[in-house]
Amino acid sequence: MSLPAAVLWDMDGTLVDTEPYWIAAEHAIVEEHGGTWNDEFAHQLVGNDLMVSAEFIRANSPIDWEPERIVDELLVRVVAQVREHVPWRPGARELLAALGDAGVPSALVTMSWRVLADAVVEALPDGAFAAVVTGDEVSHGKPHPEPYEAAARMLGVDPARCVAIEDSPTGVRSAVAAGVPTLAVPHVVPVPETAGAVQVSGLDGMTPQGLAEAVASLVVG
CATH class of the missing domain: 3.40.50.1000 (HAD superfamily/HAD-like)
Incomplete structure (x- = not known):
């Protein structure tokens, strides 16, 4: 064949x-803004375009940042973890x-x-x-x-x-x-x-x- x-x-x-890294980053930024996040929300974002995920986070949390900033904040955290351990x-x-x-x-x-x-x-x-x-x-x-x-x-x-x-x-x-x-x-x-x-x-x-x-x-x- x-x-x-x-x-x-x-x-x-x-x-x-890396999905656990993304989920941890989502929990962190939402909770830092006084909101709550859950794995049901996180699992809805698996595989999505990051801007789509950012819009979802904005719509389901107190975060009022522009979607680009949400993506940037998530990436900073996930990239840092990847550089420590892939x-x-x-x-x-x-x-x-x-x-x-x-x-x-x-x-x-x-x-x-x-x-x-x-x-x-x-x-x-x-x-x-x-x-x-x-x-x-x-x-x-x-x-x-x-x-x-x-x-x-x-x-x-x-x-x-x-x-x-x-x-x-x-x-x-x-x-x-x-x-x-x-x-x-x-x-x-x-x-x-x-x-x-x-x-x-x-x-x-x-x-x-x-x-x-x-x-x-x-x-x-």
Whole structure:
């Protein structure tokens, strides 16, 4: 079975287990303003464009900052934690390295902004990602297909010949809408069964060939 032309990776919750960092940052800034936050609210933000999340935080807390400032405050806290410790998801780095060894390029497709994506990428060997698409560099965030379409275009590959790896419903919808066969790896929130995606419990032990086999039923031609 042929390997994908490229693998398009989500970041938060897929490559790195940063969702707890985001949730802690949300709790902190809301509580510093005299409000209360809860995990139900936090889980609604998983996978979202950060500006969408900021608008939600503003609407559900006493914070009256502009959304851009809310995003900046969240990023400062999350980036600081990532620079102290990158919480890799089990099997993710190993699969990323194996894909590179097999000659399969990878792209990072994240709704986090460039400053956080850079902090993660800098902790990997040079060239681990051939392209990086971030939430502050696209016109439409996930679940719109633009981020995945942009990644495939940057790599010069047909989206239908790629594989996306995602952990959130929002991200899965984005990848599927872009025509990318998608491997859903639910983590913090459940991912509903979605046409165009298959689910696995984790990436630990996953190989490039195993990845191709997992999505074989989604690939046409």
